[in-house]
Amino acid sequence: MGCATISSTGNSVMPKGCKSHGTCGTGGCNRMNTYDWLHNLPVADLDDYCNVIEVSFNQGSRKDFFRNTTLQHFEKGELVAVEGVGGFDVGDVSLTGEIVRLQMKKRGIKETNPDMKKVLRHANERDLEQWRTNKQREPEAIVRGRAIAKQLNLDMKISLVEMQADGRKATFYYIADGRVDFRELIKVYASEFKVKVEMRQIGARQEAGKVGGIGSCGRELCCSTWLTDFKSVNTTMARYQNLSINQTKLSGQCGRLKCCLNYELDTYLDALQNFPADCDQLRISKGTATLIKKDIFKSLMWYSLPDSNRQYPLTIERAKEIKALNLKNIIPDELEAVEIVATKPKEIEPEFVDVVGQISLSSLERSDRKRKHQQSKRHRNKPKNNPNNNSKQK
Numbered sequence: 001m002g003c004a005t006i007s008s009t010g011n012s013v014m015p016k017g018c019k020s021h022g023t024c025g026t027g028g029c030n031r032m033n034t035y036d037w038l039h040n041l042p043v044a045d046l047d048d049y050c051n052v053i054e055v056s057f058n059q060g061s062r063k064d065f066f067r068n069t070t071l072q073h074f075e076k077g078e079l080v081a082v083e084g085v086g087g088f089d090v091g092d093v094s095l096t097g098e099i100v101r102l103q104m105k106k107r108g109i110k111e112t113n114p115d116m117k118k119v120l121r122h123a124n125e126r127d128l129e130q131w132r133t134n135k136q137r138e139p140e141a142i143v144r145g146r147a148i149a150k151q152l153n154l155d156m157k158i159s160l161v162e163m164q165a166d167g168r169k170a171t172f173y174y175i176a177d178g179r180v181d182f183r184e185l186i187k188v189y190a191s192e193f194k195v196k197v198e199m200r201q202i203g204a205r206q207e208a209g210k211v212g213g214i215g216s217c218g219r220e221l222c223c224s225t226w227l228t229d230f231k232s233v234n235t236t237m238a239r240y241q242n243l244s245i246n247q248t249k250l251s252g253q254c255g256r257l258k259c260c261l262n263y264e265l266d267t268y269l270d271a272l273q274n275f276p277a278d279c280d281q282l283r284i285s286k287g288t289a290t291l292i293k294k295d296i297f298k299s300l301m302w303y304s305l306p307d308s309n310r311q312y313p314l315t316i317e318r319a320k321e322i323k324a325l326n327l328k329n330i331i332p333d334e335l336e337a338v339e340i341v342a343t344k345p346k347e348i349e350p351e352f353v354d355v356v357g358q359i360s361l362s363s364l365e366r367s368d369r370k371r372k373h374q375q376s377k378r379h380r381n382k383p384k385n386n387p388n389n390n391s392k393q394k
Helices: 098-107 125-135 137-149 183-193 204-211 237-238 265-272 316-327 361-381 385-391
Strands: 004-008 013-014 052-057 063-065 079-084 086-093 119-122 158-164 169-175 194-203 281-284 287-295 300-304 311-315
Touching: 052 079, 052 098, 063 098, 079 125, 086 098, 086 125, 119 194, 119 287, 137 158, 137 169, 158 204, 169 183, 169 204, 183 194, 237 265, 281 316, 287 311, 311 316
Parallel strands: 169 194
Antiparallel strands: 004 013, 052 063, 052 086, 079 086, 079 119, 158 169, 281 287, 287 300, 300 311
């Protein structure tokens, strides 16, 4: 999030990081950036040009569409003042032009919606100063809001508070397992913070997307950078991918199963169609072999015998063959496991030369005596300054 800090000088607004006016599309200036691949498309008809822009708030955690009824032109990354509840709000322009129509179609919003709010102006210094002042109230509002909810014995957690730029409205995002009667809570919040209060219930995944963080992979959370649709995740998906059912390793920052368990699930399901479904147990003379796992990368099926700690990898053809024999009441003698050869090349150890053993102490001593002898010889041949000789010459 290197570009999250915005600097403004007059009407010129740009991120401090990449200096690209918010058009980088990498997620630094805005956590839920959408790449505008239609920004170079020439405008054929000005009357048909989309006069709706997408504005993001709170670093991309919330986005909305606003109609541009002014004659001003807005660029991506600029801060604008838009209509709010009883006042105005300040947000970043995230999308403009034809790409906005595609985003509205994706969300089921009509461009001719009469209830769509409008863009007021470019954010001036007074708007930005008021926006920064009210944004500084949010951390204190979270702490105070949680304390008030605890005093009222409400089973809920205030996860995030978003203040409107003019300070007239505050949105409290909370998490609860069931329905919460917060009518008394709204009255207390309104009298405590002197704002109009709106309560919004979100899930644990939505909270992680709004708060942000770093996942176990070392990158920013998918839900806070690009993921918008939260599909259901269960432990069956982990079993299909031969992952150990370890709740600690499979859970994300939100405490739920990781959304990335869905990413490769279709590939695993397609690969598992080549494996037989009726070969969970194979009978041989030593006992009944039980299927442990399926290796889709090497097309192997691993079995174990009851009286052995060893695991036996079988090819798909061999497993089908033994199952066909068992159906005919024929019990083979061996599983005929394949031999696993390591594909990783063997590291070649470098050959170290014993340099110390090739140097004798006697040779070092001889070179040292020779060096001292040459120094003493040069010292003897050096002419000496005799004061008596100098006086005679005078």
